[in-house]
Amino acid sequence: MSLTTRLRLRLQRGPTLEELLPDELPAYVHAYPYLFGIATVASLFFLVLSGFWLAAAGPTWWHTSALGHFVNSLHFWSVQAFFFFMVLHLWTSFFQGAWRDGRAGTWALGVVCFLVGIGTAFTGYVTQQNFAAQWIGVEAKDAMNAVGIGGLFNVLNFGQMY
Amino acid sequence: MASVPQYLQWGVVQISVPNLVVIGLMILVFVLSVVVPYPRGRQGGRGER
Numbered sequence: 001m002s003l004t005t006r007l008r009l010r011l012q013r014g015p016t017l018e019e020l021l022p023d024e025l026p027a028y029v030h031a032y033p034y035l036f037g038i039a040t041v042a043s044l045f046f047l048v049l050s051g052f053w054l055a056a057a058g059p060t061w062w063h064t065s066a067l068g069h070f071v072n073s074l075h076f077w078s079v080q081a082f083f084f085f086m087v088l089h090l091w092t093s094f095f096q097g098a099w100r101d102g103r104a105g106t107w108a109l110g111v112v113c114f115l116v117g118i119g120t121a122f123t124g125y126v127t128q129q130n131f132a133a134q135w136i137g138v139e140a141k142d143a144m145n146a147v148g149i150g151g152l153f154n155v156l157n158f159g160q161m162y
Numbered sequence: 163m164a165s166v167p168q169y170l171q172w173g174v175v176q177i178s179v180p181n182l183v184v185i186g187l188m189i190l191v192f193v194l195s196v197v198v199p200y201p202r203g204r205q206g207g208r209g210e211r
Binding site: 032084092 | 184187191192195196
């Protein structure tokens with residue numbers, strides 16, 4: 001069997017268009033944990049878009065351009081919304097026992113996303129470029145050296161970090 | 163330019179007032195999500211199965 005045939009048969013067994021582009025939702029998503037979860041995802045969407053734009057435009061863009069300042073603010077407030085709704089999603093999911101009914105993997109994935117989010121937030125603390133960011137950079141330098149990756153990640157080199 | 167935030171201290175715990183306000187807001191929204199029923203649209207909800 002050719003690779004093309006194998007791929008086509010695999011895709012035919014996969015999700016249908018009705019499943020990929022549904023116009024109906026299960027009734028159980030009519031609940032707060034799902035509301036907070038999708039609000040978190042929406043915040044992440046704006047975070048990634050604004051983050052890509054800021055990274056491409058460089059660290060001084062938001063100081064010299066009104067559009068850059070707006071995109072920077074969008075990135076900042078998106079992260080506030082992201083953590084606000086992520087914590088609410090965690091609280092409501094936890095107290096409703098959302099890992100039940102075969103959702104253990106979903107819960108585990110959520111824990112990983114939570115930890116990745118916290119780690120990623122530290123990059124934002126540094127890119128604020130204020131005095132607190134400089135302090136955080138110095139603390140991060142010690143942390144990176146302590147776990148042995150200071151040679152790879154020089155957090156005090158803004159050119160490398162940005 | 164924003165002003166310097168006020169900080170509250172209790173032993174080793176130090177937190178800014180805006181940070182405390184955000185945490186309070188989160189707790190408030192959480193309590194509301196527990197006591198306020200999730201809004202239902204039309205009878206049975208359209209687009210649900």
